[in-house]
Amino acid sequence: MEYTPQEFDRVLSSMCTEPHPAAREAAVEFLADNPGDPASYPDVAAMEADVVETLGEIVGLDDPYGYVAAGGTEANLQAVRAARDLAETDTPNVVAPESAHFSFQKAADVLDVEVRLAPVDADYRADPDAVAERADAETAMVVGIAGTTEFGRVDPIPDLATVADEVDALFHVDAAWGGFVLPFTDHEWHFGHADVDTLTIDPHKMGQAPIPAGGFLVRDPEVLDTLAVDTPYLESASQATLAGTRSGAGVAGAHAALDALWPEGYRETYERQQANAEWFAAALRERGYDVVDPVLPLVAADLPDSTFEALREEGWRVSRTDSGESRFVMMPHVTREMLDAVLDDLDALD
Amino acid sequence: MEYTPQEFDRVLSSMCTEPHPAAREAAVEFLADNPGDPASYPDVAAMEADVVETLGEIVGLDDPYGYVAAGGTEANLQAVRAARDLAETDTPNVVAPESAHFSFQKAADVLDVEVRLAPVDADYRADPDAVAERADAETAMVVGIAGTTEFGRVDPIPDLATVADEVDALFHVDAAWGGFVLPFTDHEWHFGHADVDTLTIDPHKMGQAPIPAGGFLVRDPEVLDTLAVDTPYLESASQATLAGTRSGAGVAGAHAALDALWPEGYRETYERQQANAEWFAAALRERGYDVVDPVLPLVAADLPDSTFEALREEGWRVSRTDSGESRFVMMPHVTREMLDAVLDDLDALD
Incomplete structure (x- = not known):
């Protein structure tokens, strides 16, 4: 059996990331x-x-x-x-x-x-x-x-x-x-x-x-x-x-x-990923989803079960809160392009 | 400050080793x-x-x-x-x-x-x-x-x-x-x-x-x-x-x-290191030290404090049991040449 390391280009659920x-x-x-x-x-x-x-x-x-x-x-x-x-x-x-x-x-x-x-x-x-x-x-x-x-x-x-x-x-x-x-x-x-x-x-x-x-x-x-x-x-x-x-x-x-x-690299990462979180949250709201305001670089949104499952089937690693919101963690490996691709997949769902 | 990984060529105390x-x-x-x-x-x-x-x-x-x-x-x-x-x-x-x-x-x-x-x-x-x-x-x-x-x-x-x-x-x-x-x-x-x-x-x-x-x-x-x-x-x-x-x-x-x-590589390592343990134990006994018979590839010998300290000063990483015996763990990185060098250092102590 051949095993391969996880590619991070679809990981939105993890609180770990690619090391520097x-x-x-x-x-x-x-x-x-x-x-x-x-x-x-x-x-x-x-x-x-x-x-x-x-x-x-x-x-x-x-x-x-x-x-x-x-x-x-x-x-x-x-x-x-x-x-x-x-x-x-x-x-x-x-x-x-x-x-x-x-x-x-x-x-x-x-x-x-x-x-x-x-x-x-x-x-x-x-x-x-x-x-x-x-x-x-x-x-x-x-x-x-x-x-x-x-x-x-x-x-x-x-x-x-x-x-x-x-x-x-x-x-x-x-x-x-x-x-x-x-x-x-x-x-x-x-x-x-x-x-x-x-x-x-x-x-x-x-x-x-x-x-x-x-x-x-x-x-x-x-x-x-x-x-x-x-x-x-x-x-x-x-x-x-x-x-x-x-x-x-x-x-x-x-x-x-x-x-x-420390400190400048972390500051740049924070600023970039906080901006990504706010941008993604706004894009989800535009599509009619309830979104929990991202205080830090993490977006939780109330996607229907079928939508969550569809994203998983597209290979996106997403997870859910105890109360059911889908979580998108803006770890350093998460790019605007990845988030754009998620939105494209959401838009293609019906 | 510059840090370097530990070279294993002087490590006799650790139960860890260089990975395969x-x-x-x-x-x-x-x-x-x-x-x-x-x-x-x-x-x-x-x-x-x-x-x-x-x-x-x-x-x-x-x-x-x-x-x-x-x-x-x-x-x-x-x-x-x-x-x-x-x-x-x-x-x-x-x-x-x-x-x-x-x-x-x-x-x-x-x-x-x-x-x-x-x-x-x-x-x-x-x-x-x-x-x-x-x-x-x-x-x-x-x-x-x-x-x-x-x-x-x-x-x-x-x-x-x-x-x-x-x-x-x-x-x-x-x-x-x-x-x-x-x-x-x-x-x-x-x-x-x-x-x-x-x-x-x-x-x-x-x-x-x-x-x-x-x-x-x-x-x-x-x-x-x-x-x-x-x-x-x-x-x-x-x-x-x-x-x-x-x-x-x-x-x-x-x-x-x-x-x-598993299994052949481990078998070879065991056989080589058990032989090294027995050889080293015999060499220490020849020099008049009390040695605990090595049932597995680990030699404990009753070296005087000053001898133990002298080995540490030569850069050998050795440690001691609670009752004071010096321990030599025959991990896979330990070679006959290393053990020979320890004996040379012991012999030079007079």
């Missing part, structure tokens, strides 16, 4: 290095420290702690794990908006923590009052999303930080997808904008690094130390990781992507 | 594919199913279930997680020999499960009586190691399976490192040799696949389904993974390595 050429090159070079074993592979471990520094700059932390995780799920899980272990209760809970990524439910299951989901407002953003109603003395962590998976929404991060503070919980921001576009917007979303304790930002999504390159950042090194319990002979932050052996390709790829793109 | 050339090529080709999203990346998902089939053949399972994990830590953690969730107790424990990899302690911490470590025998193997003494009605899982990290020992797997059976616990075998050499020995270690429920076997160690390519195999699909709780709309085994986004490079690399090397 420099990132691809670095990943290939460091494919066999293991940043999980710094004594054997010191250079890639040093590269990881550089990546954490640059991610700190992006997320408003002068003195960042953290590491390159396998992805957003690991970073979110590690945040919940730290909160669980620091909480002074045997029955901790996490309060998150219902727009939170599925990984929080996975983390809850793995970590045996209750997740309380709060309804979102009419614009799909977390409602701080609804979150506050569900938070109590046993709340270990409050979660805000900066760039939701389904609609690309940015929760009111400072207000959620206040809710977390009121119940003495840690506050985590999931910017796994949004972290590389938000710096070029007016949103308040990071450590510099609110009392954020932990944050997920994935180089392998909008950061144009190869998989696996997630990012887990923390303000207080004590939070990271919590994850390193039972490794007293290991000093460095990297031993707080969930995995043992880790990918040198991911670390080196993230290093090269950040070097090539 | 075909594996490297495949990894590069599928670097941007995400097997965690089979609807968007169907080919790499199909490759993963092939990998699970071949791993099943290696570990004695006709009808294997499982997936390509990020590494042995994830696979071990998932095994403990499944056992915890299937156990009919709120205070489950796991009984493992004290030779078990550190990842079991990490899993215990993440999963809030007690790990009970049983002393090993004079040959560093699990003592079934000592394991049985620590097992009780709340034991969710018994662990056996097929190729220990420190001394390359193979536990008495059938006897440990009996202990697990007596307390109605799942039985997990950690063959993360040993799984690609054991098929060419007389050891009893896999699903076909005993009532094993779950098993870890890492293509990115002796399997010569690039990182990240761990392997998690299970006999009963119900065990895998346990890990997929709360994803009722997802049918396939791959949704039981810990991570969301996963590495196409790891899956495609493992696919290519297995295709190129």
